[in-house]
Amino acid sequence: MVEGVQIHSSQAKEAQQQILTEDALKFLAALHRTFESTRQSLLVARETVQQRLDAGQQLDFPSETAHIRADPSWLCAPPGPGLEDRRVEITGPTDRKMVINALNSGTKTFMADFEDANSPTFANMLNGQVNLRDAIRRQIDFESGGKSYKLKENPAVLIVRPRGWHLDEPRVTVDNQPVSASLFDFALYFFHNAHELVSRGYGPYFYLPKMEHYLEARLWNDVFNFSQSYIGMPHGTIRATVLIETLPAAFQMEEILFELRTHSAGLNCGRWDYIFSFIKRRRADRSAVLPDRKDVTMEVGFMDAYVRLLIQTCHKRRVAAMGGMSAQIPIKNDPKANEIAMAKVRADKLREVTNGHDGTWIAHPLINDIAMEIFNKHMLGPNQYHIRREDVKVAAADLLNTNVPGKVTSEGVRSNVETALAYSGAWLGGNGCIPLNWLMEDAATAEITRIQLWQWVKYSIRTADTGEVITTAYVDKLVDEIAPTLRSATITEENLDIVSRYLKAQVRRDWPSEFLTSDLMGYLAVRDGCPAAWQRSVL
Structure with missing residues (x-):
């Protein structure tokens, strides 16, 4: 349908017809042709950083952006409509039943995930786009096993997480190159839904994963400006929350916010990917060997430092500092084991709200009551931007602290x-x-x-x-x-x-x-x- 664009899959034909329209593909192709070379250069830059780390160089706060960190005058955009209060956010993949249940869960927002909670089969990616489009228009009724699923009044506010910059989408090529998976997920959702979201009083909201440098945030900001111009939408309508889930990004939180400041909705502690990145980026450093996964908690030195710095950074710039995900889920048919698991969730959410987080993540609707009760008790306003945490002093050594109690068993x-x-x-x-x-x-x-x-x-x-x-x-x-x-x-x-x-x-x-x-x-x-x-x- 569009010159230079090829679809290399016969899967999900009906969804393809609805989502991969001629105009949507033209938009995707325009994004690819404008930004692909920049994306590739940034991925090469990641490799260069890794080579330096392997050679013994230590990560530090960038000297070239010290003036940005020192300047108290700049602030990020105010919260988008519906994002003022994000005290509990539920996350999950974009299958139809999950979308309905998550939107009905009673949480403030739902992060619909095309990334880590999703297996990117072409059918999953395209049907997910159909499901979100239908949910936005309140046309997502669904029946399964004799049970009917319908949206309630006042569902959670929708936020979408596209895949990271490192991933390709091989089922679609432009000029014989696979498109960026990030741009594929973003483009189709934005093109089909941005105006509809605004007409309903909200906006196109995103979670941005796996970034490692502030220039990667600049690329997203350029994509946002291009896209808003393309469809005739005022700049600054988009809002994006960045997951700080790589070790290099922890040293560039303020710079990432600065690059996205006209579109920023804050930062999130992506704790599990952060642990993964901590090991991966320090792969040549034997002192960075960590104990059993269960022992690498949010209380250990390098994790606690990262959390405190993130909260301080966000509140300094007047945006949300979002907490992360407890891994525990409800345990059926074993009340004692379930109470132990839920006690861990309570302790985790209490730690987050008393540290100053403005919200938290859950993976199961049955945990909403626990998280909501704790945040309602300890966060009386819509957020905690007023808690500046000026007592926090985090040095590079704190973010690299490998003194982690525990053993490998x-x-x-x-x-x-x-x-x-x-x-x-x-x-x-x-x-x-x-x-x-x-x-x-x-x-x-x-x-x-x-x-x-x-x-x-x-x-x-x-x-x-x-x-x-x-x-x-x-x-x-x-x-x-x-x-x-x-x-x-x-x-x-x-x-x-x-x-x-x-x-x-x-x-x-x-x-x-x-x-x-x-x-x-x-x-x-x-x-x-x-x-x-x-x-x-x-x-």
Whole structure:
């Protein structure tokens, strides 16, 4: 339909006809042709930073932007309509039932996720766009198993998370290049819904993931300005919250806000990806070896410093400092175990609100009452921008503090293998968010397990309880033992074989892959109809 644009999939034909319209594809192609070269240069810059870190250079606050951090005069835009009070936000993928339940959950906002809680099959990506379009227009009624799902009055305010800058969308090419997955998700949602959202009293709101440099935020701001001009919308209508979930970004929080200041809705503590990035970016530093995943809590030094700096930074610039996700989910049929799990949630949310956060994340509607009760008790206004935290003094060394109490245990190794296999197997099967051992696992938590296994093998760590050295053979044995136990209707033998070989290959690499989603995307792409060349060898 559009010169230079090709669709390389026959999946979700009906959704393609509704979403991949001629005008929408023209808009996507214009974004690609304007911004793709900048995106690629920024991804190369990430590699350059990693090489410097591998050579022993330490991360620090950028000297070239000291004047931005020192200038008290600049502030970010005021909250967009419906974003003044964000005390509880629910997150989840964009399947139709989830969208309805999340919007009806009683939370203030719903982050509809095309990223870490989503498996990016073409059907998932396009049907998700259809579901959000219908939800905005209050046309999303749905029936399943004899049960009817309908939107209630006053649903949660919608925020959308596109995929990160590092990801391609191989099912759509422009001038024989795959488009940016970020721009694909953003463009289709914005083009079809921005004016409708404004007419209903809100606006196009986004969560922006995985950035590592303030120039990546500048790129998003340029995309916003271009896009608003393209459809005839005033600049500054868009609002975007940035997830601080990479170690380099923690040193550039003010700069990221500055670049997006006319569109900013604040920052979020993306805690799980942050732990993953902390290990990955310090991969050459043996002192950065962390203990079992369960021991890397929000109270450990480097995590606490990052939280306090984020709250101080946001409130200095008058935007929301959003808390993160507790992994616990309700446990049915075991009241005692459920109370222990919910006590952890209460403690986590109490820590966040008393630290000064303006809101928190939940992954399950049944946790809304717990989170809402705690924030209602301790946050009497719509937010806590007035809590400036001028007592906070965070140095670079605090963000790099590796003094983390805890040990590497045989159970921790086993748990990581199980989580990496179960999640990756489900992801290949089209499910990007799974409950496992009463924790909600998504791509971020799976990435922690993968990177920890690599790190423990790389540095020949011994388990504290058995004294065994964690080697490739050690991991191989666990993979072979655990994988057969995970087979189910949703995790097939074929997919388990792929992810088993993938995990074994990962722990043998000199350096770990950047993202498992990048590595495994080729399998989804080929199944969706892309050329076999997309399935590059990662095993």
